[in-house]
Amino acid sequence: GEDVEQSLFLSVREGDSSVINCTYTDSSSTYLYWYKQEPGAGLQLLTYIFSNMDMKQDQRLTVLLNKKDKHLSLRIADTQTGDSAIYFCAESDTVNDYKLSFGAGTTVTVRA
Amino acid sequence: NAGVTQTPKFQVLKTGQSMTLQCAQDMNHNSMYWYRQDPGMGLRLIYYSASEGTTDKGEVPNGYNVSRLNKREFSLRLESAAPSQTSVYFCASSEPPQARSYEQYFGPGTRLTVT
Numbered sequence: 001g002e003d004v005e006q007s008l009f010l011s012v013r014e015g016d017s018s019v020i021n022c023t024y025t026d027s028s029s030t031y032l033y034w035y036k037q038e039p040g041a042g043l044q045l046l047t048y049i050f051s052n053m054d055m056k057q058d059q060r061l062t063v064l065l066n067k068k069d070k071h072l073s074l075r076i077a078d079t080q081t082g083d084s085a086i087y088f089c090a091e092s093d094t095v096n097d098y099k100l101s102f103g104a105g106t107t108v109t110v111r112a
Numbered sequence: 113n114a115g116v117t118q119t120p121k122f123q124v125l126k127t128g129q130s131m132t133l134q135c136a137q138d139m140n141h142n143s144m145y146w147y148r149q150d151p152g153m154g155l156r157l158i159y160y161s162a163s164e165g166t167t168d169k170g171e172v173p174n175g176y177n178v179s180r181l182n183k184r185e186f187s188l189r190l191e192s193a194a195p196s197q198t199s200v201y202f203c204a205s206s207e208p209p210q211a212r213s214y215e216q217y218f219g220p221g222t223r224l225t226v227t
Contacts, residue, residue, distance in 0.1 A: 042116070
């Protein structure tokens with residue numbers, strides 16, 4: 001399967017921007033995703049980007065895609081305490097693109 | 113509209129016992145998935161069902177079996193539980209190929225401990 005890599009932890013001060021990075025291996029992936037998992041809950045889709053896009057913005061979230069380097073990032077502007085969660089990067093499978101491969105998740109802690 | 117539901121929420125098993133994890137979705141999705149989540153390893157796909165009547169192995173299928181009972185329900189069975197199967201299990205569903213993106217909707221998880 002594909003390997004999706006993320007750093008495991010990020011600590012950020014409330015009001016600052018958070019940047020979560022991800023590298024993926026399959027340049028043919030159609031979609032790349034960011035999911036959020038709050039404590040004790042399942043994953044929830046935050047945003048996704050189609051592989052022919054470089055950037056997508058959705059309110060406080062900005063996704064940047066660098067296909068050449070196979071690098072995906074998620075920027076959260078004005079980080080709030082409610083943003084404390086685990087964030088997973090995922091890429092779609094090239095053969096069966098409804099199947100996803102997930103990274104290990106980045107635990108974001110927002111401190112006052 | 114409950115989305116994806118899973119039962120039970122918590123379970124403790126002894127080594128060698130069997131159990132079935134239940135999952136149901138009410139979104140009329142074609143595809144359903146079972147994942148396990150372990151610390152530092154993200155989510156790993158155990159089995160999936162692209163459509164009613166089909167099931168396929170994912171990344172870590174050993175020790176598990178699945179049944180796609182109908183379009184709504186997809187169960188995961190552990191025939192002889194082992195401590196290595198202690199994990200959090202998530203069921204998910206999605207609606208390819210018609211959807212523009214393949215968002216997966218997740219259930220709340222089942223926390224399983226095997227002693």
